[in-house]
Structures are given as C-alpha cells and as structure tokens.
Amino acid sequence: MTEVATTFVPGHVTGFFTVDRDDDPTKTGSRGAGLALTEGVTVTVRPATETAVTLNGETVTVEAIERVLGALQVTADVRASTELPVGSGFGVSGAMALGTALAVNDVFGRGLSTYELATVAHGAEVQAGTGLGDVVAQLHGGVPVRLEPGGPQRNHMDAVPARSRIEYVTFGELSTADVIGGETDAISRSGEQALSTLVQDPTLETLFEASRSFARETGLLTEDVRETVMDVGEAGGTATMGMLGATVVALDTGLSDAGYDPQVCAVDPTGATLCPPTDESADTE
Amino acid sequence: MTEVATTFVPGHVTGFFTVDRDDDPTKTGSRGAGLALTEGVTVTVRPATETAVTLNGETVTVEAIERVLGALQVTADVRASTELPVGSGFGVSGAMALGTALAVNDVFGRGLSTYELATVAHGAEVQAGTGLGDVVAQLHGGVPVRLEPGGPQRNHMDAVPARSRIEYVTFGELSTADVIGGETDAISRSGEQALSTLVQDPTLETLFEASRSFARETGLLTEDVRETVMDVGEAGGTATMGMLGATVVALDTGLSDAGYDPQVCAVDPTGATLCPPTDESADTE
Numbered sequence: 280m281t282e283v284a285t286t287f288v289p290g291h292v293t294g295f296f297t298v299d300r301d302d303d304p305t306k307t308g309s310r311g312a313g314l315a316l317t318e319g320v321t322v323t324v325r326p327a328t329e330t331a332v333t334l335n336g337e338t339v340t341v342e343a344i345e346r347v348l349g350a351l352q353v354t355a356d357v358r359a360s361t362e363l364p365v366g367s368g369f370g371v372s373g374a375m376a377l378g379t380a381l382a383v384n385d386v387f388g389r390g391l392s393t394y395e396l397a398t399v400a401h402g403a404e405v406q407a408g409t410g411l412g413d414v415v416a417q418l419h420g421g422v423p424v425r426l427e428p429g430g431p432q433r434n435h436m437d438a439v440p441a442r443s444r445i446e447y448v449t450f451g452e453l454s455t456a457d458v459i460g461g462e463t464d465a466i467s468r469s470g471e472q473a474l475s476t477l478v479q480d481p482t483l484e485t486l487f488e489a490s491r492s493f494a495r496e497t498g499l500l501t502e503d504v505r506e507t508v509m510d511v512g513e514a515g516g517t518a519t520m521g522m523l524g525a526t527v528v529a530l531d532t533g534l535s536d537a538g539y540d541p542q543v544c545a546v547d548p549t550g551a552t553l554c555p556p557t558d559e560s561a562d563t564e
Numbered sequence: 565m566t567e568v569a570t571t572f573v574p575g576h577v578t579g580f581f582t583v584d585r586d587d588d589p590t591k592t593g594s595r596g597a598g599l600a601l602t603e604g605v606t607v608t609v610r611p612a613t614e615t616a617v618t619l620n621g622e623t624v625t626v627e628a629i630e631r632v633l634g635a636l637q638v639t640a641d642v643r644a645s646t647e648l649p650v651g652s653g654f655g656v657s658g659a660m661a662l663g664t665a666l667a668v669n670d671v672f673g674r675g676l677s678t679y680e681l682a683t684v685a686h687g688a689e690v691q692a693g694t695g696l697g698d699v700v701a702q703l704h705g706g707v708p709v710r711l712e713p714g715g716p717q718r719n720h721m722d723a724v725p726a727r728s729r730i731e732y733v734t735f736g737e738l739s740t741a742d743v744i745g746g747e748t749d750a751i752s753r754s755g756e757q758a759l760s761t762l763v764q765d766p767t768l769e770t771l772f773e774a775s776r777s778f779a780r781e782t783g784l785l786t787e788d789v790r791e792t793v794m795d796v797g798e799a800g801g802t803a804t805m806g807m808l809g810a811t812v813v814a815l816d817t818g819l820s821d822a823g824y825d826p827q828v829c830a831v832d833p834t835g836a837t838l839c840p841p842t843d844e845s846a847d848t849e
Contacts, residue, residue: 381725392709392766393723424677438678440666442838481677548837553727555830
C-alpha cells in the first residue's frame with residue numbers, strides 16, 4: 280500500500296460505434312473505432328475516510344467513479360485534471376473511471392490485474408450509462424478497433440497502425456446517455472457497415488471516411504459539425520465528427536488549414552498507465 | 565507510400581513460459597509473463613531493389629526478417645539499432661521482425677492492421693525458431709501476461725498493472741532455438757504453475773518470485789545467474805533470470821544495491837509503435 284498513486288488515461292474520440300446490450304454489464308459494450316489522444320485525464324488517488332472527487336479542482340459527482348470505488352470497496356480522495364472539454368465526446372468519464380481503478384489498485388494493494396481493473400471500470404461506465412467502448416479503447420491507446428463488444432477480457436481488439444497530429448474544435452455537448460439509451464438499431468447497422476469498411480482497409484483515411492458516412496447515416500451530425508467537416512474537406516484536409524459530441528476532429532493540420540483555431544494534440548500510442556512514482560508533477564490538481 | 569518509416573519496439577525479457585506447438589505457426593506460441601523494456605530496437609525501412617539488413621551498422625542475416633519481407637512481398641533496406649545485448653533474452657529478433665513488419669506496411673502502403681502485422685512477425689519468429697512469445701508481448705508493452713499461446717489475434721492477454729525502474733546484467737548468450745527445439749514438457753509444466761501463481765496475485769513481486777521458481781525447476785538457471793540473483797536477494801532486492809539468456813533482471817536498484825554495475829532502464833508502457841514522421845533522430849543507424 281502506497282500513500283498516493285497517479286494515472287494517466289488518454290482521451291478517446293469515437294468515429295463510429297454499435298450498441299450491443301447484454302444483461303451482464305461486462306458483456307454490454309460496443310464495436311467500433313476511434314482515436315486515443317495525447318490529451319487525457321490525470322487521476323490522483325489517496326486513501327481518505329470519506330470519498331471526495333474533484334475535476335480540475337471542482338467537486339463533482341461521477342457515477343462511474345462511485346461505482347468503481349464501491350466495487351473495489353474503498354473510500355478515497357480522487358483528484359482528476361484534464362484539458363479536454365467535458366461532455367463533448369472525448370471519453371472523460373471513461374478515463375476518470377479507468378484511471379481511478381488503476382490508481383486505487385496501486386494505493387490500496389488490491390492485487391487485481393490490468394484487465395480485471397479495466398473490466399471494473401467498463402462495467403461502471405455501462406451501468407452509469409455514460410459510455411460503452413471508451414474504457415477498452417483507452418486501455419489500449421493508439422487507434423483501437425473494437426471487433427467485439429464488452430469489457431477488455433471479451434473485447435477482441437485490433438488497431439490501425441498509424442500515428443498523426445490531431446486537431447479538434449468543439450461546439451458543445453451531446454448527451455451520450457440520451458443516444459445510447461434510445462433506439463439504437465439503425466446506429467448499430469451503420470456502425471457494422473463502417474467497421475466492415477475499416478477492417479478491409481485499416482488506415483486513418485478509411486477510418487475518417489467510414490466515420491463520416493456513419494455520422495450522415497445515423498443523423499447524429501449537427502449543423503455546426505457538418506459545415507466544419509466540409510470546410511476541412513474543401514481545404515484539402517480530412518475530418519469527421521467526434522462521437523458523441525458536437526466535435527470535429529481532423530488529421531494533421533486539417534482544421535488550421537481551413538482557417539479554424541483548433542486544439543492540437545496527437546494519437547496517444549500508450550494507453551492507460553500508472554505514472555512512475557517519481558513523477559511528482561502529476562500529483563497536483 | 566512514404567519514402568521511409570521508423571518504428572520502435574521495446575525489448576522483452578521473459579520471466580517464465582510454456583512451449584505450445586501447433587502445425588499452424590500463428591497458433592504456435594507460448595503462455596507466460598515478462599517485462600517490456602524502454603530499451604528496445606529502432607527499425608528504419610526504405611524501399612530498395614535488393615534487400616539489405618543491418619544491426620548497429622553491421623550487415624546481418626536474420627531469418628525472421630527475411631520471412632517478414634517475403635510474406636509482405638517487398639525488398640527493402642532495413643536498418644536496426646539497439647543498445648540491448650543480442651542473444652541474451654531481450655527479444656531483439658522479435659523486435660526486429662515486428663518493427664520491420666510495421667515499418668514495411670507504412671512505407672509500402674500494404675494496408676494491413678496492427679494485429680495482422682504482428683501475426684506475420686510472430687509467425688516468422690516461430691518458423692525461424694528464434695522466439696515464441698516475444699512479438700505478442702512487445703506489441704502490447706508494459707508487463708504483459710500471455711494467457712493463451714499463438715499470435716496476437718489468438719493470444720488472450722492480461723497485464724500486471726505496474727511500472728518500475730529495471731536493472732540488468734548479462735553474462736552471455738543462451739540459444740533459444742536449442743531450448744525451445746528440445747524436450748519442453750517439463751518446462752511447460754513449470755510455466756503453467758508459475759502462470760497460475762501470477763494470475764492469483766498479479767504483482768511485480770509475485771512475477772519475480774514465480775519466475776525464480778521456474779528458473780530453478782527447469783534447470784535453466786546458470787551458475788553466474790544463480791549467484792547474482794542470490795546477491796540481490798541478500799541485499800534486500802528482487803531479481804530473477806531473464807529467459808532465455810545468461811541474464812539477471814532486478815526491480816528498482818536491486819543490482820546496484822548488491823554492488824553490481826548494471827544497465828538501467830524501465831518498464832516500457834507503450835509497446836511497439838511507429839515513430840512520428842517528424843522524429844528524424846530515429847532515422848539513423
């Protein structure tokens with residue numbers, strides 16, 4: 280048992296997805312693909328007599344974190360910080376849940392494996408209704424392709440072998456719970472088609488093309504997003520909508536070239552990880 | 565198609581393993597666990613009319629690389645560099661095969677997925693007789709636990725959620741081909757026992773303890789290695805033999821504390837990855 284542990288979990292922006300429900304939360308999830316990002320969430324956990332959770336210094340209530348702490352049977356001080364926009368399709372809730380699980384295991388000596396901890400976080404996200412595929416993708420990093428739904432012990436993975444500078448802009452929030460809690464058969468059909476396309480040609484260009492088709496077919500595309508994606512295309516770049524947010528992600532300098540003032544990051548190759556004990560810089564709010 | 569691509573693949577030192585043979589090389593492999601290391605192999609690939617392979621600037625013949633190039637149907641200039649000792653249990657041949665596969669796919673636009681490329685490299689290592697589990701472990705990075713044998717599309721993974729400074733010393737080479745090509749039933753029984761122990765308590769301490777038992781039981785322990793592992797233990801540290809080499813790996817400052825002058829690296833959290841196109845520093849011999 281250590282006094283403090285810090286984890287970093289990459290953001291994850293989804294290009295396309297299916298919704299696959301099961302009575303067992305660890306079997307519920309989604310197939311699909313997206314990008315893990317070098318911008319993510321840093322989570323620091325300390326033992327505490329009462330649980331307190333902050334995000335960027337402000338007290339927050341995150342059901343997925345409460346479920347993780349409950350499953351691991353601890354009370355803790357959980358401090359998360361991120362530069363990512365919240366509620367805009369970057370997987371912040373999944374990152375907080377996964378980062379908390381990995382850090383709690385380290386601080387409290389719970390003796391669980393990486394995949395067991397990710398399964399706890401995945402199940403917590405599913406039960407909270409805040410995500411279906413982010414945790415698994417964030418565990419692996421890179422450009423993860425989720426071939427089967429469910430937690431990491433069930434989720435047959437692959438990946439697009441590529442890295443890139445990534446730019447994004449966001450126009451506001453979309454509710455993941457509203458979309459994945461509603462009628463999802465048409466979404467899943469479009470997601471399966473996009474996955475089939477990507478598996479045949481696992482490149483970034485095809486990921487973005489399949490994601491644009493998915494956004495159009497499902498009607499999830501908002502007007503702001505549609506116009507921005509078109510602007511990037513007209514400037515010779517490659518962009519798509521980040522699911523589920525009013526967010527546009529572009530390869531390389533796509534948004535800059537189209538005259539936008541985007542946030543800049545890159546594909547994160549690593550995935551969720553404990554920060555080395557000597558990394559004191561991460562141990563702040 | 566780009567003009568050049570560079571990859572980095574971590575070294576991998578195995579703690580314990582089984583030997584699982586099948587007529588299909590992609591199903592042949594091993595279960596076990598080890599450490600991916602921040603010291604690894606950088607591989608740079610360029611198109612060429614005739615294939616040439618160098619390691620640290622010297623021309624070498626590496627059957628696994630030739631098999632990878634053959635499977636991907638290219639001729640190429642392949643330049644690998646590493647600070648790791650060769651033939652001492654750090655998975656250099658597996659890293660060269662995997663790094664070559666990822667880089668060739670990028671340079672020649674082969675359109676294969678990450679797991680497909682790793683399957684090609686795994687099959688090449690198996691057929692060359694130079695490794696059974698390194699490629700899969702190197703693909704994932706961290707402290708990979710291989711629960712099922714075979715290539716990455718078949719190899720059910722988990723991991724020990726931990727990072728650490730790692731020290732090592734090496735006293736010379738052991739032949740992987742001699743060991744895995746010989747009588748391996750007793751090795752596999754010991755490996756299964758070690759895996760069972762680790763799965764029940766997936767921590768670094770248990771990984772090293774199970775690995776020491778494996779080294780003793782299988783008779784693979786050499787005298788130099790045995791004495792050094794004991795020295796580290798007597799100084800209060802944790803060490804084991806790196807399979808398959810006359811190599812000792814220790815957690816944290818275990819070898820330094822015991823008076824040795826070790827190489828120092830750390831657990832690599834990332835696994836095999838393309839280097840960003842702007843990383844020109846990697847494009848050297």
